[in-house]
Amino acid sequence: MAHHDQFIDSALNCGNYTLALKLLSKKIKQYPNSSYFYALKAQALALQGQNDQALQEAQDLLNKCPSDPETLTTLAYVFDLLDYEPSHGVFEVASKKYPTSQLVYEWFSHSVRSADILQLQKSTMLLTKAVHGSVSQQIVSSRATKLYAASSFLLACKCCSSQLGPANLRLFPMLGLKMAQQAVPETAQEFCIYCQLLELVGKKQDCLKVLEDFLAKENDLELKLIYLRLLKEEELYEKLFVVTQKYLVNLGEDDWDTWRLFVESGALIGKIDQCIKVIDSYSDGRNKSLAYLEVAKYSNDVSKEVYLREYIEKYGTKKCCFLDLKGFVDESAQIDPILDDIYDSRINPVLEGSSKLTDSVLVLIVNYLKLRLLSHPDLLHSPDFIAQCCKLYTATEPLLMHLQEFDFSAGFELVIMACQALVLQSETVGRDLFIRIVVILEAAVERNPYEFHLKLWLITLYMKLNLVTKAQTLLESMKVKFVQIDTLSPLLFTRYSSLTDKDEYLSDVSSFYTKNVKAEVPHMIFNCFQNLSLSKLQGFFEFSIRLQSSFSRFLNCLERIRRCRVSNDTRIIENELKDDLRQFYKIYRKDGKDIDQRINDNRDLTTLWDCGIHERLSEVEKRLDLVNPTVNLDYLAIETLKNLLIYDSRSSLYDEYISKFLELYKRVDELPCTPAEKWNQSIIAHILDPSVPMRDFPEKAESSLDFEFNHTVFVVTDAVHQLQYLAKNPNDKIKGGIRGVQNKVSEGLKGLKEDLTSYKRLSRKDVAKVEDETKKWFKSDEVGKLFNVNAREISTVFEEIRQAGQQTMGALGRI
């Protein structure tokens, strides 16, 4: 049984390991039989860097087979710290020695908390025996443990297949099925697991029979989907045709996937005419209209053009029209005559004033242009396209006056499409272009204040313009929270610490992982087991694993490290953030296919592009990425390794860090790093291997409205701090002379930095100059004039830019 001691806990938490060891030695004398203090001793030794002694202590303790859960948790942590993987998990060793239901349940709980599916499988299997054998009051019923075990076998097969090996891949479904059969499934949730296991062992006919019997009694959605998928996979098209027809017609389930399977099976068994009859007699709706188009894929008797036209006539005034048709429209321009007719009959009269402008017409206009662009992507290169977007936007602008609160107008898409074309058609990509687009989008968002795509574009652009406070205000206005922190916040915090010295935002992001995720997710997984909501378990585990190994989480950690280092706060790095770096690397080096063997990138890089033709436009993206490029896993890896090389010199993996870092550095020109970052990496590469040359000192940006302006100063300042740390904490793996490099870099920084007054003066001058140029462009340039932005709107935008610019310069003054 553990005896917590707050003094020891605080000594460990604040990094005073010598004191912790002293206190522990007293405790061990006082409680010589308490395994927990021995485990803590091993932990303190490991944290202090006495790896060999720590490992010895931990192994000695493990050999004594402690059974206290906290001791076991601590021991698992110690092995993790030491990068040591015992042949069997600590809970596994203990549980097998003392298979009491309580201890095995602790093992199960530990597996849930760490989202370790393979340990979960082992622990639930043992739990079936432990609970079965025990006569005392059970934590969980014997039947439930069998269902837990069956689900865990299934999870292992679904999520960890590449780690199982061929024998277990065959064995696990069989054992899982046996468990499920012993439990005798009753509910839809239980049948869901049972059927998937039947499928995995190859008993697909049996599975179909079970599904048929169950679905005859209860129309469960999850089981229905398995049933239909299995009928298709088994090529039972006659049956599939009958069953889908039953769902569509008899049960009235107007479901698109069912329609698609109905048409496909009908086509494959030569009953396409019957399909058409069913569609004809079905009640009107989008699915019905699209079902004709689906039929057209298989039958030449059905004209795709006729039904495309019919669909646009019916639903062209709905925003979903484009997305519904996207899969049916290709570049063969089949849609052109339809769009021409729509333009002549319904859009042009509005533009000429002979027909009334309504919200429906606006949506029709937007769909018209989106479909046109989809079938002719080259339009983005045409100046006429920008003119057309602007003309249509201007014509529909009066509607913005009547926008209801919280509603947003579809017209924003015309603006975004015009801006995307502008990016492609501009001769140069940089400050002036970004500022122009910001002005256009700010004018649009002022009239359409709840439109979030406009805001996402603005956030991206403000970061490129070195105006981080503007980007942050916008993101905060969108109330991004909880899971959105993982998916959307990287838009703001990528390279955030190279633009500002503020910490709050990065800490908030970090809290989401350490507080929300840690406290909420495991608890809910237990809930899921307890309620036997077995069909949801895979989603829960995947959700948990994706957050634990989240790209955004580790990226935020890098940002926090830079922020701490620039502010001379290495304590947080050593005590807290270093662990995250190590965790990243442990997952990264697995480089596996399974979800728990890789870094999971949950960033939402698509919502920004969910307008226009709803695709990431690679040409536009490439041009935008010339400044503050979107980062990827290689970036995350090289930057993490750089930090591990600085802070984790005692790791047994240190040699691996070096070789992996140098390997990545060899292809640094292909990585999405800025010139300053590449220069910083070259310093580390050079001191590890003096034959690697240091890159030229990064150039300072001329304008304060340039991302590189703050970024370069921050990165160089950070590099000075990195070298200082390495000089103070030398390790024998670093072969190059740090002092010489340090002097060079510090000299360079002196040439780069100015005082706060100069920065602020420069910013004022820059903003005034750019404002003038921007006003001229909107007033006199042939393209600029099209956007119809007036001088007052430009002045308003620049007033805010001026303030944000001063704040950005303030950050430079503080470092």
Next chain:
Amino acid sequence: MTSIKPFHATDLFDLNPINLDPLTENFFIYFYLEYLSEWPTLFYKSTSALNTPTGYMLAKTEGQVAKKEWHAHISAVTIDPNYRRIGLGSYLCKTLETYTQEEKPYNAFFIDLFVKCNNTLAITFYEKLGYSVYRRVVGYYGGGRGRVVRNKVDDDVDAFDMRKSLRRDKAGECVRRGGRKVRVLPGEVSY
């Protein structure tokens, strides 16, 4: 094109186009996961042909059968702005009816939901689907601020508890006429 599919925890990563809407609430993770684990079949999504979520229904069951209060409660139903005004909200609500009729395991007497009294658009929407106001919950959206008095109504902070009877409520005992005039306090709404 619309399909109905079960919601899974990992779908939470893909909700931005729906949840960035200013009127859609983003809840704590545990809230979504609790619904998934407690009422797995009452949390489902509509999807596009590309299999991306276009809307979702978050519902639960509560109440005592003996008191004929056993019912499904719509906690949230929301639609991607690109898929609004095409009847998708109605479709999600009607789907809930099919899941909670005599169908095992729910078999509820009625479905209910709370809506702000000033949200006329939503009230009309639910009325068209057959819901009616059962009672006004005074101060429901007041966030516990200020003293709530039964006689002091305020459309900005009061909620209408709207209900629709299901087949199990054979005699229509779970709904009433003139419900707008019936007032209760938030503390009185418990099951």
